[in-house]
Amino acid sequence: MITEQLLNPRSIAIIGASNDISKPGGKVLHNILAHGFEGQLYGVNPKEQQVQGIACYPACAALPEVDLAIIAVAAQYVEEALSTLAFEKNCKAFILFSAGFSETGPQGEALEKRCVEIVNAVGGTLIGPNCIGVLTQKYKGVFAGPVPEYDAMGCDCVSASGATMVYLLEMAIPRGLKFRDIFSVGNSAQIGVEDVLQYWDETFDPETSSRVKLLYMEQIADPKRFLKHAWSLVQKGCRIAAIKAGSTEAGSRAVSSHTGALAGSNTAVSALFRKAGIIRCYSRIELVYVAAIFSIKPLKGDRLAVITHAGGPGVMLTDILVKGGMQVPHLEGPKADALLSRLYPGSSVANPIDFLATGNATQLGEILDFVENEFDEIDGAVVVFGTTGMWRVDDVYQVLHEKIRSCRKPIFPILPSAIQAAEEVSHFQAMGHVNFTDEVSFGYVLTRVNKMQPLYPDPVLPAVDTQKIRQIVEKNPAGYLSPAQVFELLEAAGIVTVRQATVMSKEAAIAQGEAIGFPLVMKVVGPVHKSDMGGVVTGVKSPEEVANTYATLMSLEGVEGVLLQQQVRGIEVYMGAKAEDAYGHQILCGLGGIFVEVFKDVSAALAPVGREEATRMIRRLKSYPIIQGVRGKEGVSEELLVATLMKLSALLQAAPEITEMDINPLLGTPQALVAVDARILIG
Amino acid sequence: MITEQLLNPRSIAIIGASNDISKPGGKVLHNILAHGFEGQLYGVNPKEQQVQGIACYPACAALPEVDLAIIAVAAQYVEEALSTLAFEKNCKAFILFSAGFSETGPQGEALEKRCVEIVNAVGGTLIGPNCIGVLTQKYKGVFAGPVPEYDAMGCDCVSASGATMVYLLEMAIPRGLKFRDIFSVGNSAQIGVEDVLQYWDETFDPETSSRVKLLYMEQIADPKRFLKHAWSLVQKGCRIAAIKAGSTEAGSRAVSSHTGALAGSNTAVSALFRKAGIIRCYSRIELVYVAAIFSIKPLKGDRLAVITHAGGPGVMLTDILVKGGMQVPHLEGPKADALLSRLYPGSSVANPIDFLATGNATQLGEILDFVENEFDEIDGAVVVFGTTGMWRVDDVYQVLHEKIRSCRKPIFPILPSAIQAAEEVSHFQAMGHVNFTDEVSFGYVLTRVNKMQPLYPDPVLPAVDTQKIRQIVEKNPAGYLSPAQVFELLEAAGIVTVRQATVMSKEAAIAQGEAIGFPLVMKVVGPVHKSDMGGVVTGVKSPEEVANTYATLMSLEGVEGVLLQQQVRGIEVYMGAKAEDAYGHQILCGLGGIFVEVFKDVSAALAPVGREEATRMIRRLKSYPIIQGVRGKEGVSEELLVATLMKLSALLQAAPEITEMDINPLLGTPQALVAVDARILIG
Incomplete structure (x- = not known):
């Protein structure tokens, strides 16, 4: 829980305060003093009586009561300081810069745990350890810069890496991005990204809260809480962008060398972000560009005017926008x-609107007025305007400033003259604007942002036979279910399965074969890779063939029995699910066989999956045209695919013990979707 | 042809010279004077006797003889000025800033053509019109800045967009990139990108020439000459990166509103670049990053050490490197x-090597020494090092400077503290280094650069029956060849075709069916989309079935006859070719059916395609695992695919009149690859 004392302390003590601003305890005091703090400030340092002009105490015990303690001493001294502050000084908020905790191994981990227990005992907040601190409107509690000016509508940030926060600011400030509250949560011993999201969510005020949230994480400890609050913030009108680093095995090794965090499954993270409506970024520069787009009014459509006095950048920008699925409509008439x-x-006004190297401020104003008032086929504008260095462009940027303020349609400024128009760009930014320096990077990011459509809440799942599902799951030990039980479970969830029977004798094979009806498929029971070993025979057309095939299959190694199935036709579909620890179940789907195995053409979502999300999963597949039907061939009913995904989700809800399952294949036509083979593992 | 007078003029006249440096004729003079020119300088301006301290003549006719004229007057005055200079003043080089030529329509086009004729008549060089000029060691003939210092080993540039060149410099200079010669060729009336490449190629000197070439283009007028010289430069050790803008239809509209250039087929451009060994870029920032990587010694392998004092950036960098196919090997022992x-x-030294926020210069030196001398499993290093703002990092960057100079293995510096370490970064760059500010952008670009492997020259094509090919092509009018001729042509090229015969009667069908052997496939002749209309019947097993099928097929609409084919089995393969105007033939291949139509999984190369390039085409396919064989199923012989692509290339060489052809499908197994159906269009 984030306490009021962290956000709005009446008093701050800096443990390890120093006159030396090349030390964290010196620099943080310097930053607080330089940017103003209206409450009481104290230092603790046995060697000093005053630090940077404020009173300094020899030990925590000597302090008066204090709301917030910023602790910048070696790890070995932290526990004692915390105890004294928490239990004797009524301190309810702690920012712990010190390294040497869980990131160093078991001993540090134990120490970190004890520190959390102390803070929890008094209902306090602990930020860190191993962090650079906190910035709020009230105080600048960080030892690492740069320290941005507070802006009430600026970006709210939370980062699990202090250095990344620093380097993000180094990149963002020169591009005009503004900041509000910043939390560097370090090892997240008590307060992690989820807690900060929860705080933002629960305190959200449409009048006063910023709507832009930026996150850097290396782990998501509580994905469900993360999702709940991120989704809620998005519903309240916030726009969230996040980096979750450690998306490869080697990257995760870096993470664990770094903060001891464990990387979650990378596809589960992407699925979580899609569900919440978060733009996933992979670099600082991408995060900065997304944040800058967020800071401009939203684009209500995908049709842009590209306005430029410079041909080349207009061409490159148009290329990337169109490649990303946006439109640069031809203007005529x-x-x-x-x-x-x-x-x-x-x-040329054909769009790109190219008003030549000699184009001026008045003309830019006219163009933007036409975009705003005359061209209904345009939803917003991008203006690329730099200088050859022959004249100043203040007047142009003044027009741009006024139009960005006054127009309903959003206008995105790309001002590329970093050297020659440095002063004008700087003045433009000082009027409250961001600036995108590279038009293609901007265009790429805009197409991503513009595609994001948050989902509706609380998907409604179809009713399933919960009683039967529970019965099957509870009577089985952990491990794979038998084929018969698998099919019972699927049927209890309303998933259509092929008619079939498992047999252990020739006689039973013939009898069941006749009951199911010809033609039949016969498969070995036992070995996993049935088809690789010749354990699948199709087109069995008569009792005699059943008998012969039964004999052949039973002679293969490791075979325990034979499965007889109605032979159904259709396109192979794959659906599956996997429990991803705290993320819950991840549900996957795609066309079967090589589409999954070679092309990795799989859509993933976190359970529960309702109608809308299931539909998006299907439509996102590269092989979606095959589902629709191509080359005169039948496809697969989208409605049945969606319904079956929802039933699968309902099954997982009723049987959370399922740790892994595949239905592979289902065979699909425009009329039917039938599960032919499946595996279910109970954890 | 680029004349010595353009590169190394003894005298320069500026037509339209001015005292007003907000005019091109004033600014270019200012730039030339500011950066030094050792020859004679003259101005031409009827209103002035002196401009910026140099002698000014009322008209071109009044000038003495002059080597180079820089023309900055309105389009209407250009032709006369050129005439006088060319025919009366022995002028052999012209830089034409003025706009108002081919980019404005037919009238401007005619004017431009007349200007070229004047310059050609005296064997001169014309740069422009509609350009910002030329920078060489001798003079700075540009009106638009910024003007970089000359660096003999800096990047050589050519750009068809003046503004793009300007904005490229605005982005490159702050990152430490150095420049040598710059040509802004504008409308490329006489001198285009190809001519500049040819000049660089023909004058290349391993001792004194720069090895980095950067290109921006909106058209490639002479792709074959472009390829010849680009490839030759790469063989001489140069590294080339290029943007070819206008890769989408809307982007091309922008191009044509811009310089009247026509966009070539986008895949043909990529194929051309791959053949030449050019890194294709899509943005200024990407070009800058590639150029900066080029300016560091080449990485001889794909195994990197990631060295950082900041966890997060190390994680993100490792992620992108691994995703791009490079290695960040685990270090232990x-x-x-x-x-x-x-x-x-x-x-942690597990790699990423994280030496903590407190890590210092000495430690960085030790780490880099270990990378250089001890870790044989590492080919190069990336160092991410910024500052928290508490202390200066001059000593760290000094070590980095020394190690970059002394180590055999390349070291890539990522210095992210743009604000807090601005001075130190600037000093580091002043020692001759580039700096990558975003680690992920760097990593992405490095993986692309590192994958580039130039091809060997002059592919050897297999022998084909040229006489027969010429005979068939020459006896046919433009249009589609008949199926029989198509097969004759393929056979003449040594491409194995299915046994087949076209028949017009039931009797012939039966006779030919028996000759070919059962089972047979029977297809209608005439309609294009055979399979969509039920015009293909497979598995015809007897003379009776032949007779019945013949009758059924002939009853379909538009059917002119029936084709009988040996029924072959295998995986569907697609090969095709298309004449792309000046690019010559583009050759395509992929697996057939949905792989081409839905997944667009096609490799392209420009003819001629030899063994190496054909092999790369096959291996680049996403469906390559299917060719190798997956899920216990047979694949297709890679050797036969490669050989057939080479034969296709040889066929196109013998019959350049082929404007379009498809062999679709070929059916492939590990033992055979047989063309089953094909279309050939003669232009």
Whole structure:
């Protein structure tokens, strides 16, 4: 829980305060003093009586009562300091810079745990250890810079890596990005990213809260709480972008050398973000560009005007927008002609709107007015405007400033002259604007942001036979269910299965074969890779063939019996699920066989999966055209695919003990979707 | 042809010279004067006697003889000026800033053509029109800045967009990139990108020439000449990166509104770049990062050490490197232990090598020495090092500087503290280094650069029956060849075709069916989408079935006859070719059916395609695992695929009149690859 004392302390003690600003305890005091703090400030340092002009105490025991303690001493001294502060000084908030805790091994881990227990005992908040601190409106409790000015509508940030936060700011501030509260949570001993999200969610005020949230994480300890609050914030109008690093095995090795965090499954993270409506970023620069787009009013559509006085960047930008699925509509007709007549000869308004190297501020204003008022086929504008260095562009940027403020349609500024127009760009940013320096990076990120559609809440799952499901699951020990039980479970969830029977004798094979009806498929029971060993025979058409095939299959190694199945036709579909620890179940689907194995064409979502999310899963597949039907061939009913995914989700809800399952294949046509083979592992 | 007078003029006249440096004719003079020019300088301006301290003439006619003219007057005055300079003043080089030529329409196009004729008549060089000029060691003939210092080993550049060149410099200079010669070729009326490449190629001197070439283009007018010289430069040790903008239809509209250039087929451009060994970039920032990587000694392998004092960036960098196919090998054993003992407790050398926020210059030196001398499993290092702002990092960057100079293995510096370490970074760059500010952008680009393997020259194509090929092609008018001729052509090229015959009567069908052998496939002749209309019947097993099927097929609409084919089995393979105007033939291949149509899984290369390039085409396919054989199923002989692609290339060489052809499908097994159906269009 994040206490009021952390956010708005009446008093702060810095344990390890110093006059030396090359030390964390010196630098943090310097930052607090430099940016103003209206409450009481104390230092603790046995060697000093005053630090940077404030009173300094020899030990924590000597302090008066204090709301917040910022602790910048070696790990070995931390526990005692915490005890004194918590139990004797009524301290309810602690920022712990010190390293040497869980990231160093079992001993540090034990120490970290004891520290958390002390803070928990008094209902306090602990930020860190191994962090750079906290920035709020009230105080700048960080030892590492740069320290951005507080902006009430700036980006709220939380980062599990102090250095990443620092380098993010180093990249963001020069691009005009503004910041509000920043939490560097370090090892997240008590307060992690989830807690900060929860705090933002529970205290959200549509009038005063910022709507942009930026996250850097190396682990998501409590994905369900993370999802709950991220989703809720998005529903309240917030826009969230996040980096979850450690998406490869080697990257995770880096993570564990770094903070001892364990990397969650990478696809589960992406599925979580999609469900919550979070833009997943993979680099600082991408996060900065997304945040800058978030800081501009949302684009309500995908049709852009590209406005430029420089051909090349307009071409490259148009290419990336179109590749990313957006439109740069061709403009023509009387309105386009009217605009053209106001520009210099040689200009083009076909879109990109190119008003030439000699284009001026007045013309830019006219173009933006046409975009705003005349071109209904346009939802927003990108303006690329730099300078050759021959004249200043203050007047152009002034027009851009005014139009960004006054227009309903969003305008994205790309001001590429970092050297020659440095002053003008700086002045433009000082008026409260961001600036994208590279048009293609901007275009790529915009197409990603514009595609994001948050999901509706609480998916409704179809009713299933819960009683039967519980019965089957509870009577079985951990391990794979038998084929018969697998099918019973699927049927209890309403998933259509093929008619079949497992037999152990020739006579039973013939009898069951006749009951199911010809043609039949016969498969060995036992070995996993049935088809690789010749353990699957199709097109069995008569009792005699059944008898012969039975004999052949039973002679193969490791075979325990033979499964007889109705032979159904259709396109192979794959559905599966896997329990991802704290993430819950991840549900997967795709077309079967090589589409899954060679093309890795699989959609994933976290359970529960309702109608909308299931539909998106299907439509996101690269092989979706095959589902729709291509080359004169039948596809697969999208409705049945969606319904079956929802039933699978309902099954997992009723039987959370399922740790892994595959239905592979289902065979699908426009009329039917039938599960032919499946495996279910109970954990 | 690029004349000596353009590169090394003894005298320069500026037509339209001005005292007003907000005009091109004023700014270019200012730039030339500011950066030094050892020859004679003249101005031409009827209103001035002196401009910026140099002698000014009222008209070109009044000038003495001059080597180079820089023309900065309105389009309408250009032709006369050129005439006078060319025919009366022995001028052999012209830089034409003025706009108002081919980019404005037919009239401007005609004017541009007349200007080229004047310059050609005296064997001169014309740069532009509609350009920002030329930078060489001798003079800075540009009106648009920024003007980089000349560096003999800096990047050579050519750009078809002046603004893009300007904005590229605005982005590159702050990252430490150095420049040599820059050509802004504008409309490329006479001198285009190809000519500049040819000049670089023909004058290449391993001792004195720069090895880094950067290109921005919106068209490639002469792809074959482009390829010849680009490839030759790469063979001489140069590294080339290029943007070819206008890769989408809307982007091409932007191009044509911009310079009147026509966009070539986008896949043909990529194929051309692959053949030449050029890294294709899509943005200025990507080009800058590639150029910066080029400016560091090449990485001889794909195994990197990631060295950092900041966890997060190390994790993100490792993720992107591994995703891009590079290795960040786990380091362990006695050498790793020895290194670890020299670092602070809590450091990790597992790779990423994390030497903590407190890590210092001495430790960085030790780590880099271990990478250089002890870790044979490492080919190079990336160092991510910024600052928290508590202390200066000059000593760290000094070590980095020394190790970059002294180590055999390349070291890539990522210095993220743009604000807090601005001075130190600037000093580091002043010592001659580049700096990558974003680790993930760097990692992404490095994986692309490191994958580039130039091809060997002059592919050897297999012998084909040229006489027969010429005979068939020459006796046919433009249009589609008949199925029989298509097969004759394929056979003449040594491509194995299915046994088949086209028949017009039931009797012939039966006779030919028996000759070919059962089972047979029977297909309608005439309609294009045979399978969509039920015009293909497989598994015809007897003379009676032949007779019945013949009758059924002939009753379908538009059917002119029936094709009987040996029924062959195997995986469907697609090969095709298309004439791309000046690019020559583009050859395509992939697995057939949905792999081409739904997954667009096609490899392309420009003819001629030899063994190495054909092999790369096959291995680049996403469906390559299917060719190798997956899930216990047979694949297709890679050797036969490669051989057939080479034969296809040889066929196109013998019959360049083929404008389009498909062999779809070929059916492939590990033992055979047989063309079953094909179309050939003669242009």
